[in-house]
Amino acid sequence: TRPAGIAEAVRIFTGAPMPQGCDTVFMQEDVRLEGDHVVLPPGLAPGANCRPAGEDIARGATALAAGRRMTPEAIALAAALGVTRLTVHRRVRVAVFSTGNEIVSPGTPLGPAQLYDSNRFTLQALLRRLGAEVTDLGILRDERATVARALREAASGHDLILTSGGVSTGEEDHVKAAVEEVGSLTFWRLAIKPGRPVAMGVIPSAVAGESAAFIGLPGNPVAVFVTFAHVVRPFLAVLGGGEATPLLALPVRVAFAYRKKLGRREYVRVALRRAADGVIEAVNHPREGAGVITSLTETDGLLELPEAVERLAPGDQAGFLSYALLR
Known part of the structure; x- marks a missing residue:
């Protein structure tokens, strides 16, 4: 078809390419036909209802930077650009266990002065929402040798070992000592409430040159939730090849x-x-x-x-x- 001239209108359908010589689209329901003339409503700016090529991303610009999590909107952008394959970081592998003689798993009869373990299930749910692969190692008794052995074994095949309980200063809090026995402690305690007793360290793997990060959270359920958000969530992002984006309050x-x-x-x-x-x-x-x-x-x-x-x-x-x- 020939290019549109000055003061000429061409009828097109939604999604059609813009005819040569045209620069603005009026909705059909907003105009009025009078013979072979179209009466246009006032107030529409030139370029309205058009999508110029490159308006979203210019040629050569970065669409998705390395380290960005592939959220639904990021996947939408990749698909809109015709991308069918992306190189991504594998899922972070996390081993989770609780410690304490006073806790049992839900479904187990409660003994005197015992509580159901909620922390392990909180942590697994939070980790899976963030895309981690989780191994549930259950509940460990308050015994230093038992905890040390579990840490050694969990270091193989996992990027992070995440525990709750046993990192305070009580006589039966053996996790901190067990970490120092089989690995190294990076720091212990944070000036936050709830959640002061938080430990971080490194546990060597049985495979030469490999190791797993360790984070020990408090035993109280609310402190577990808060310290996960404050410490584990950003750390997990970095382990997964991303960035620890500060939360905006x-x-x-x-x-x-x-x-x-x-x-x-x-x-x-x-x-x-x-x-x-x-x-x-x-x-x-x-x-x-x-x-x-x-x-x-x-x-x-x-x-x-x-x-x-x-x-x-x-x-x-x-x-x-x-x-x-x-x-």
Whole structure:
């Protein structure tokens, strides 16, 4: 067909290439036909309803940088560019076990003063959501030799060994000593609440020159969740060939008073609500114990209180981290 001239219109269908000489598309339902003339509505800017070639990504530009996680939107972009194969990092292999004579797996009858182990299942669910391959090593008794042997064996075939419990200062907390016996401890304890007793180290594998990273989390369920988000999640991203992207805390108005120690970062479990003036505000959970799992299921996220903050008052602003970001 010939190019369109000045003040001429050509009828096309959605997705069709732009006829030569045309620069703007009006919706058919928005125009009016009068004989062989088309009456156009006012207010549409030149170039409207068009998709110029290269408007999304210019030739030679980077579409997906190395280290980016292949999320649904990243897969969509690759497909839109006609890509059928991508080189990706393999899934991180993680061994998980709990420690403690006082815990048993769900489905096992409870003995006197025993609890069901929730941490192992929390960690496995969090790890799988992040794409890791998980090996469940069960519950280990509070025996140094048992823990040391399990660490040695788990180091073969795994990139990371993740435990809960046994890293505090109690007489029956043997994980820290076992790590020092079979490997090396990088650091122990973080200035955060909940979750102070966190250990990181390296466990040599039976294969020469290979090793597994080790992270020991606290035994309290809420502390496990918080330290996973604070420590394990970014570490897992790096192990998987990605980047440890800092989480962006969004400001919300605080609806309660709170005091904390200077020099320590604290994470407060809160629910969000809309106040009478329409502003979103955070309400703390009435039970703050690190073993209260309902303080996670009945809230929406965490207020992140930096080291320099000592107190909050109603009406103050604080950074909110949604659980959706943490898992």
